[in-house]
Amino acid sequence: MKKLLIIFLLISNFAFAGEAKPLGDDPALELRLKTLSQDLRCLVCQNTTLADSSAPLAEDLRQEIRKLMREGKSDQEVIDYLVARYGDFVLYKPPVNESTALLWFGPFLLLIIGGFVLFRVLKKHAGNEDIQAEDV
Amino acid sequence: MNRTFKFLIPLVLFFIAVGFLFKGLYLDPHEVPSPLVGKPAPMFQAPVLSDASKTFNSADMKGQVWLLNVWASWCGACREEHPVLMAMAKSDQIATYGLDYKDIDQEAQAVLDANGNPYKTIATDANGKIGIDYGVYGVPETYVIDKAGVIRYKQIGPITEEVLINKIVPLLKELQR
Numbered sequence: 221m222k223k224l225l226i227i228f229l230l231i232s233n234f235a236f237a238g239e240a241k242p243l244g245d246d247p248a249l250e251l252r253l254k255t256l257s258q259d260l261r262c263l264v265c266q267n268t269t270l271a272d273s274s275a276p277l278a279e280d281l282r283q284e285i286r287k288l289m290r291e292g293k294s295d296q297e298v299i300d301y302l303v304a305r306y307g308d309f310v311l312y313k314p315p316v317n318e319s320t321a322l323l324w325f326g327p328f329l330l331l332i333i334g335g336f337v338l339f340r341v342l343k344k345h346a347g348n349e350d351i352q353a354e355d356v
Numbered sequence: 357m358n359r360t361f362k363f364l365i366p367l368v369l370f371f372i373a374v375g376f377l378f379k380g381l382y383l384d385p386h387e388v389p390s391p392l393v394g395k396p397a398p399m400f401q402a403p404v405l406s407d408a409s410k411t412f413n414s415a416d417m418k419g420q421v422w423l424l425n426v427w428a429s430w431c432g433a434c435r436e437e438h439p440v441l442m443a444m445a446k447s448d449q450i451a452t453y454g455l456d457y458k459d460i461d462q463e464a465q466a467v468l469d470a471n472g473n474p475y476k477t478i479a480t481d482a483n484g485k486i487g488i489d490y491g492v493y494g495v496p497e498t499y500v501i502d503k504a505g506v507i508r509y510k511q512i513g514p515i516t517e518e519v520l521i522n523k524i525v526p527l528l529k530e531l532q533r
Contacts, residue, residue: 263388263493276458277493280484305491307391 249289256295257282260302261310269312390491390510397424397501398489402479405456406465412453412479417501421531423452423524424499425475425515426487429463431495437514441474444520450528454478457487457495500524502531 254271262273262281270278281302288298302310314320392398397414404410425441427434441452454475456464461480468478481487490499500509509527511519 266385277484280488284485284488304391305488306493307388307491309388 246290249286252289252295253282253285256298257285259312260299261312263306263310270310384513386494387512388493390507390512392491392499392507393510395507396505397499397507398486400479400486400489402455402481402486405454405478405480406461412477414505417453418505419503421450421503421528422501423450424455424490424501425452426455426457426481426490426492426495426497426499428457428459428495429467430459431457433514434496435467435471437496437516438471438474440515440517440520442472445474449525451476455486455490456480457492458482458484500527500531 257270258272260270262268262270262275262278264275264277265273268275268278270281284301285298288301293301299311308314308317308320314323316324399414401411401413404412423444427437444450445452452475454477456478458481464478464480468475479486484492490497494512496511496514498511498515499507500511502508508531509523511524515524
């Protein structure tokens, strides 16, 4: 009876292992896919990475990336493949180009303007200390 | 001397910010501009819906302006768009071709049988591979492709009457010249 139970457990275990196999065949490739897709945006649910999204399109794209990687494509080639189809929007880190220039350099521009204004105000106040005192 | 102007500066900045925010209210973050506009439409060959013996070849479209409408029977917004497509088919201004995206042939055919078929031919994309090549990320999506096979416009989401009148019809007139 005990033996039978053990055999039964073993068999059911095997069956289970066969069913729940979430990863692809190649763990190294899965790791590469995961690392790369964490920097890519899913277009269906836009605040989710391609790695985390459960949208059907994300699943299709992961499958497509797996295929490209198996064909020996580099990470950059995979990224280029996606950008050619979906645009820069798939990248979580936008590239520097004319349409994103304001995004990248805007903060520095504001910093310079702010610094300039501050400098002017301070200088003016330093020169007009007497008037300041009078005002108060 | 410029005292009077100075106190206006924050007000002006405020209105500029309001202007941007107001514009932002009318932008749809789901409309991601396609990098494919202005580029040659990806070539594809696919079985024709409900007639698998035939193949649709996008290369055969060269020399004519055509519309590629990506749809599916499971897509609710496609039903919304359907009457507009029917009206376009009736007006005979443009040849509309369908791409049945990740769908089951019988279900797609059932929708067409019930509501009418606005398409000249429908290619099927059962596994969504053609959709990926076209950068489809939600159905319906529609591409206007010119005589040279270049994508000239992409409509993300259903074609409304407004879009048809303001964007697609003027573009077609220009392209068909």
